[in-house]
Amino acid sequence: MPSGRPIGGKNRYYSKEFKLEVINRCLAGESTHALGKEYSINRSLICSWIKRFREKGPEALENKKKPGNPFAGMQKKKNLSEVERLRFELAKAEVELAKLKKLYEIERRVAQRKK
Numbered sequence: 001m002p003s004g005r006p007i008g009g010k011n012r013y014y015s016k017e018f019k020l021e022v023i024n025r026c027l028a029g030e031s032t033h034a035l036g037k038e039y040s041i042n043r044s045l046i047c048s049w050i051k052r053f054r055e056k057g058p059e060a061l062e063n064k065k066k067p068g069n070p071f072a073g074m075q076k077k078k079n080l081s082e083v084e085r086l087r088f089e090l091a092k093a094e095v096e097l098a099k100l101k102k103l104y105e106i107e108r109r110v111a112q113r114k115k
Helices: 016-027 032-039 043-056 072-076 082-114
Strands: none
Touching (some): 016 043
Protein backbone atom coordinates (compact mmCIF):
# COMPACT_ATOMS: atom_id res chain seq x y z
CA MET A 1 0.00 0.00 0.00
CA PRO A 2 1.53 3.36 -0.99
CA SER A 3 2.30 5.85 1.75
CA GLY A 4 2.50 9.60 1.63
CA ARG A 5 -0.11 12.15 0.83
CA PRO A 6 -3.09 11.15 -1.27
CA ILE A 7 -3.25 12.29 -4.88
CA GLY A 8 -4.61 15.81 -4.95
CA GLY A 9 -3.81 16.26 -1.25
CA LYS A 10 -2.22 19.33 0.24
CA ASN A 11 1.55 19.58 0.49
CA ARG A 12 2.82 19.53 4.04
CA TYR A 13 5.33 22.06 5.28
CA TYR A 14 7.72 21.14 8.08
CA SER A 15 9.35 23.68 10.35
CA LYS A 16 13.11 24.03 10.55
CA GLU A 17 12.94 22.86 14.19
CA PHE A 18 11.04 19.70 13.24
CA LYS A 19 13.54 18.89 10.49
CA LEU A 20 16.44 19.40 12.89
CA GLU A 21 14.81 17.09 15.44
CA VAL A 22 14.41 14.34 12.83
CA ILE A 23 17.96 14.85 11.54
CA ASN A 24 19.45 14.74 15.04
CA ARG A 25 17.62 11.51 15.83
CA CYS A 26 18.87 10.02 12.57
CA LEU A 27 22.45 11.12 13.20
CA ALA A 28 22.16 9.62 16.70
CA GLY A 29 21.62 6.22 15.12
CA GLU A 30 17.91 5.85 14.38
CA SER A 31 17.12 4.64 10.88
CA THR A 32 15.47 6.85 8.30
CA HIS A 33 13.02 4.02 7.68
CA ALA A 34 11.87 3.96 11.32
CA LEU A 35 11.65 7.76 11.53
CA GLY A 36 9.74 7.87 8.26
CA LYS A 37 7.19 5.42 9.60
CA GLU A 38 6.90 7.24 12.92
CA TYR A 39 6.24 10.63 11.32
CA SER A 40 4.55 9.37 8.11
CA ILE A 41 7.31 10.92 6.00
CA ASN A 42 8.99 9.33 3.00
CA ARG A 43 12.51 8.29 4.00
CA SER A 44 13.94 9.93 0.87
CA LEU A 45 12.67 13.28 2.18
CA ILE A 46 14.54 12.71 5.43
CA CYS A 47 17.67 11.78 3.44
CA SER A 48 17.40 15.00 1.43
CA TRP A 49 17.10 17.03 4.66
CA ILE A 50 20.24 15.32 5.99
CA LYS A 51 22.14 15.98 2.76
CA ARG A 52 21.19 19.68 2.75
CA PHE A 53 22.06 19.94 6.45
CA ARG A 54 25.51 18.42 5.89
CA GLU A 55 26.25 20.58 2.85
CA LYS A 56 24.93 23.97 3.98
CA GLY A 57 24.04 23.75 7.67
CA PRO A 58 20.76 24.43 9.47
CA GLU A 59 19.92 27.47 7.31
CA ALA A 60 19.38 25.13 4.36
CA LEU A 61 16.38 23.65 6.16
CA GLU A 62 14.33 26.85 5.98
CA ASN A 63 11.20 26.65 3.84
CA LYS A 64 11.82 28.45 0.57
CA LYS A 65 8.20 29.23 -0.12
CA LYS A 66 5.46 30.08 2.27
CA PRO A 67 2.13 28.38 1.60
CA GLY A 68 -0.80 30.54 0.63
CA ASN A 69 -1.57 33.46 -1.59
CA PRO A 70 -0.41 36.80 -0.17
CA PHE A 71 -3.06 38.65 -2.19
CA ALA A 72 -6.01 36.52 -1.09
CA GLY A 73 -6.78 38.85 1.81
CA MET A 74 -6.86 41.86 -0.49
CA GLN A 75 -9.85 40.50 -2.39
CA LYS A 76 -11.94 40.58 0.78
CA LYS A 77 -10.78 44.00 1.91
CA LYS A 78 -13.27 46.70 1.02
CA ASN A 79 -11.19 49.86 1.40
CA LEU A 80 -7.81 49.31 -0.20
CA SER A 81 -5.39 52.19 -0.40
CA GLU A 82 -4.44 53.28 -3.90
CA VAL A 83 -1.05 51.56 -3.63
CA GLU A 84 -2.63 48.31 -2.36
CA ARG A 85 -5.23 48.39 -5.12
CA LEU A 86 -2.57 48.92 -7.80
CA ARG A 87 -0.37 46.13 -6.37
CA PHE A 88 -3.36 43.82 -6.39
CA GLU A 89 -4.20 44.71 -10.00
CA LEU A 90 -0.56 44.20 -11.01
CA ALA A 91 -0.46 40.80 -9.31
CA LYS A 92 -3.65 39.74 -11.09
CA ALA A 93 -2.21 40.88 -14.42
CA GLU A 94 1.04 38.97 -13.79
CA VAL A 95 -0.89 35.79 -12.99
CA GLU A 96 -2.98 36.20 -16.12
CA LEU A 97 0.15 36.78 -18.22
CA ALA A 98 1.80 33.65 -16.80
CA LYS A 99 -1.30 31.60 -17.63
CA LEU A 100 -1.39 32.95 -21.18
CA LYS A 101 2.31 32.25 -21.71
CA LYS A 102 1.83 28.68 -20.53
CA LEU A 103 -1.20 28.22 -22.79
CA TYR A 104 0.74 29.64 -25.74
CA GLU A 105 3.62 27.23 -25.06
CA ILE A 106 1.26 24.25 -24.88
CA GLU A 107 -0.47 25.23 -28.12
CA ARG A 108 2.92 25.71 -29.81
CA ARG A 109 4.02 22.21 -28.76
CA VAL A 110 0.78 20.66 -29.99
CA ALA A 111 1.16 22.45 -33.34
CA GLN A 112 4.74 21.17 -33.68
CA ARG A 113 3.64 17.59 -33.08
CA LYS A 114 1.03 17.83 -35.82
CA LYS A 115 3.63 18.86 -38.41
